[in-house]
Amino acid sequence: MSTQTVLVIDDSSTIRKMVDSHLSQAGYRVVLAPTAEKGLELAPQLIPDIILLDHQLPGTTGIEVCKKIIAMPECRSIPFVVSSTLRKQAYVEYMDIANVVDSLPKPFKPELLKITIANALEVGAMIVSSQSDGTAVPEVVEEVSDSSLSGDFSWVSLREVLDFLNNGNKHGVLEIELEHDRVWFYLDQGRIQAVVSSSVTPEDVASKLPESLKELAPVLRFTMSSGFNSQVDGFVELLDRKVLDPRLLRTLLRFQAAYLTWQCFKKTPIAFSFSASRELPALFRRTPLQSSLAGILVEASMSCGKDEKTSIDENKGWIRRGLRGQNLDRSGLGAKQLQLLTHLGAEPIATELLAEKVDLSLEETYRCLEGFRIADWVDVQTVASGRNLVALESNPEGSSLLREILADSSNPWSGKVVRDEFGLQLLVNRKAADYLLVEVTGEDELRLPKCLEGKVTELLATTPIGLIAPEEGNCPPLADELSELLVIHRPYSYDEVLDVLNLLPESKIPSGKSSGIDMNELLSVGESK
Template identity: 45%
Template sequence: MSEKTVLVIDDSTTIRRLCDKELSAHGYRVLVAPTAEEGVETAILDRPDLIILDHQLPGKTGYEVACELLSNPETATIPVVASSTLRKKAYVEYVDCDNVVDMLPKPYTPEALIATIENAIDTGVMVVQSQSDGSSVPEVIDELGESDLTGTFGCFGLREIIDLLNNGSKCGMLTVENESCRVCVYVDRGRIQAVTASGLDPDFVSSKMPESLAELAPVIKFTIAGRRGSEIDGLLGLLDSKVLDPRLLKKLLRLQAAILLRICFTTQVNQFRFDREVSPPHLFKKLPLDSSLLSLLVESALICESGQLPECAASEGYARKAIRGQNLDRAGLSGRHMKLMNLVSEPVSVAQIAKGLGWSEEEAIRVAHGFEMAELIEKVSLDVKTKVFGVIADGEQALKVRSFYQQSPEHVAGKLVRDSAGLKLLLRRTRPDVLLVEVGDESQALLEEFAELLSQVRVVGIHTGEGDATHEKIASMLSGDCTVESIREAVLEGSTSTVEV
């Protein structure tokens, strides 16, 4: 939410305090005035985005104030919400006031206040213009197309949306909603700069904070909603005067972001929208996170309760998950935890991760869980599989090999490359059990080049009708019109039958 200013003109101290407290907590800048005169003067000087106007003020009615605002070109377009205990008797007076866009009957709850103000902020200027010149308005605000990107998570995942924005170095606010809360992720310069939320109990986040941040935990009720009120101004003042250690506060904001993102990645999120050029709250401008999604998800996994960690059976482990176009930024991730990616080029167990990196098994589980949420690694079966490398340039044959891999996941761990350069990279990491190679003049050179590395590897050839089809290393040969099933038989059953070529 971009910073919006709301002016409250009301002689009731209780109402002014309520509006200041609730609206500030939802990210609004709040101005208050106890009299009509002060209210009009403040409206002229500060040009608020919305005015909440009490109907019965000392010496003047709200109707008179609304007319005065409407008659001044500097304040005529400011939307006004009239509020009164008289309800219908009072509201009828405002029928001819083009600047009055809604009514807020007293007494009202904080929820009614927020709902009314949010709607008036979104539609107020448009309604004022419509009431002034008679122009039409859409029935629902979505028809305005205000957001630059909107959708549901039926097709795309949250990681994909955040990667899309960060890969494109977009600047703005991504809003994600589930059944109980709304989380706002501010992105800029290819990284996450702030994360706030509404509809979430601040105590839930406070309870997750470590002992070292216990003294700062109470400020979460201001930071979680991205407040812009006097409390945040006070925090900024303490930072400027060096009374408050900015490193501690930034750590708190980082943990807050990690906890809120974890909620998004572990619950059913329904819809999202992105609004460009929406700036984060002032506190985050001073202390931007400048972190990658991966680092925040790993952070969340490190502090979550043990019962929230996924179970990993003895027959399961982790392996790298390669996704084209995936954002690989690791800003904010410790060098210690970056090492995990070097260990999972092939499936490894949690115990192997812990031993290989000198971690405890619990740390290995937690860090792997963070990487898994970021979709950089995935849980895989550790049951013994046949490792198959394919060196296939022909598109039609490559499609068959891919289909074979996809149809035999319980038996095969397959990799597919186009040439000897790709094979060389694969052989640096591990040796296959079977090599599928497109037979021809180039394959002759390939088998000679890697003869030593492939000495214990069974080679299955696919002959497409060109070049020399003979080589002592080829154990079985398939014709160019072979099927996925014949590839499967040759690879998994070790068939040595050959076809005439």
């Protein structure tokens, strides 16, 4: 039997929250409408099984909303339950409307709510979802237990809320309110154990399932609910008897969590509420995800985001973010996804280069990085245009002048200056150089640093090299393999450096892209000689 949908149109946030909590636990799909206008919009879209309608709404009345909804051809058979503090006085106005099958006097208790809705569904036909926003009325009955933490997303992001709960190893349920839906994150020790929603339909999730999970689509009817009903209890028994494979079920639950989390981040969340008292349902205790937010978002980007157009900008690169208070829990990430993170630093690196480094396809690399971006772990930055230079200069005056040149935006040169071979190795480990300017030393003849010796021909295939030599007339000759390279002698001036740099041939490496040479291997081989 499919989940029945209840559309609640009520101005009271307390009423909406109480109805949502108790009817969701009873196995219904609950859709909330804070305004009459929203209810009128949602009704023809959702075609709910029943509408719980507040009589006193801002700027209108329940009876006006009811008449407008049943005037829609697709909504004419939806039954209504009217709730009001005016009790029978209000209900009399609806006597001539056949769709109104019962009333619910305010304030009401959860037990009466569930009995009334169940009875009305037995009498009524299918119902359409609507949302209503209303006036303040005396609030009800046994409200949902106060949340431990709540607020709206006008001042904080969903990522920050989940990071806070993860950093504090919190246990409980985080409820996220979207415009049309509510999503619950079950947490234990701060990690995500399950993500559910009673307003998102199992069919929505099933439509995105990969082929390997298609056969489990009917199971979503159980896993998408709050997990507190007899049907779910029976489902858990099947797991305990080993009738179902818990590993395959966990894969389905992970996809479900990825889909719902993706919705929360792609849509505009409105408010949140964290309840530390809520326990994890038996189904999710049996098959917990034990995942970080980043792990879920990468999964979501890989599975749900693949339908979005992939736009890889060759002029954009990826950098690592370091946010204050950011949570870096990496549970749920694969080995290559973790490896991808290790290659990121403060300098933007192109997607193509990162894909080569971790041996993933361009699409997989982009989707993984996009998941990290939504988690705020990485960011996109324009790859420096112009000419990227790595310079090795041990002379203090010379290195200072080179830094000044590279920092000057009036010329096309940018890059880094190091003063020893170790610094050169660290820098090249992070990013391929478009150009090299390297000091040469030696007593009998001037040679490159040991880490580059014997690699000149290979380097020159893609990377132009300029040389820095001691004062002219007071230095040995260049080694034969270096005789054709451009040389600048100390002491040199700003203009002299630019003259030499501008005479270097064009680099064969597009900015921010791989040279095709493994510079790490090149350096390590040279160093071992």
